[in-house]
Amino acid sequence: MGDMREKLRFWGALACTVAALSSLFWAANATRAEADAIKLELNKLEPIAEGCRAYLVIENTATAQYDSLRLDLVMFQPDGIIGRRFAVQLAPVKANKRSVKLFDLAGLTCDLVGSFLINDALECKTAEGAVADCLTRMQVSSRSNVQLMK
Secondary structure: OHHHHHHHHHHHHHHHHHHHHHHHHHHHHHHHHHHOOEEEEEEEEEEEOOEEEEEEEEEEOOOOOEEEEEEEEEEEOOOOOEEEEEEEEOOOEOOOEEEEEEEEEEOOOHHHOOEEEEEEEEEEEEOOEEOOOHHHHEEEEEOOOOEEEO
8 A cells, every 4th residue: 555655646746757857948948938039019001102101120039130021911991801912021030029111001091901911921031041931929009099910
């Protein structure tokens, strides 16, 4: 009977140790993902003579500069119908830096913009080469009434 209790204690302690190590592993990966994030915030839309100007706040929390960050964007109208698809180059994006990038939607008034979808990262490179999981590193938000999503 005592031998059985020792085995149960051993397996219980082993299970607790595995669970604790697993939690530490997931927490470390979450912290690394946060540290390597590219935060994109649609800050505002502004009417201009030629159309509508979008302001994106980009925060690169990684230690690497992005030499290329080209996104495939889809603009939806307020009724949910796709209005336009286009590519926008946001690089260079300096390491550990917050910056503002602009892009213009020529011939389009701002009230015709309902939301933006980051459909894909067409090109995402640092000095070390292509970044395979670029889209997963992106965290998106909006201060505007126009939503930014991925």
